[in-house]
Amino acid sequence: MDLLTLIGLAIGTAALLGGNFLEGGSLQSLLNGPAALIVIGGTLGAAVLQTPQPHLQRALKLGKRIFYPQYPAFDAGIKRVVNWAVVARREGLLGLEPIADKEKDRFAHKALLLLIDGNDTQVIRQSLEIDMIAQEQRDHNAASFYESMGGYAPTIGIIGAVIGLIHVMKNLSDPSQLGPGIAVAFVATIYGVAFANLFLLPIANKLKQSVNADSLYRELIIEGIVAIAEGENPRSIEIKLQGFLPR
Incomplete structure (x- = not known):
């Protein structure tokens, strides 16, 4: 948590x-139950309406990162790449095959396979960058689901306010109905603005930061794999990759 x-x-x-x-x-x-129903239901409905199914499914998966963020360990990543470089220098690129077979990270596994196959460094970089950019775009689209909810919520709150005022105007002759109608009007506006600015927009930004961290980690893997392919020594690779560490 x-x-x-x-x-x-x-x-x-x-x-x-x-x-x-x-x-x-x-x-x-x-x-106020009616106000909450209008704002939450209307906001969710509008966001779902505009979001393609794959993006929505990915957004729900990313939602777990709100309370359980997954920030990559750059220190551990550098150690992994340096270890690959040591093995490649000692045993050759084919010595990395057992490591690739056990690698659980899909991106790192692909990078190792491209390296082991003896591809040109330009081919390795282009292949991995395409993968990285595509994944980053998918994750940003998913995070935008929450951002879109943050954009809709205040407007839905205003709709709730108008609905409340409509009931107020219809019941001007009955003072007992004025209080509940005005309450729905003002509380719906508060719900919409607060829901967007205290929760939804910060959540979207937090998810995007997590996505950016994932992309930066993949850049670390790319630079490390390309350096190994170019025959750089492990110590030089380690020094180069330390630039990815947070300061």
Whole structure:
């Protein structure tokens, strides 16, 4: 469980509820079932409508990273590449076959196979960069699902406000109906804006940062594999790849 995600959610929620309390409001004044249904249901429906099925499926898989982020270990990645370089220098490229067979990372496995087959360095780089760019684009499209929800939520909140005001206008002769109608109007607006800016947009940005980290890690693999193919010594490769480490 990612502690910063929990802290961020707690701070945002506490600020909203605390501000409402300081203004003399109560928790009950912010709880409104119809408003929540309009905002959450309408936002989700609009986002699903615009998202192709493959992107939606990928978005649901990426959603786990909100609370369980998967940031690649660059230190460990450099050690792996240096180890490949040592094996290649000692046993030749064919000595990497057992390592490739046991490699669970799909991208690293492909990189090792391209290297073992003796492909030209330009071919290796182009093949891996195409793979990296395509995967990055797919993941960014998936993260955009949450970003699109953040864009729709405030507008859906306004729709909820208009619906509430319609009921208010229809019941001007009945004072008992004015309070609930006005509550739905204002609370729906709060739900839409808060849902977007306290949750959905930060979630989308966090997922994109995770995707960018994955791409940077794949760049590390590419540079390492190309360096091995060019016959660079392991120490030089290690020094070069240290540039990928966070400062």
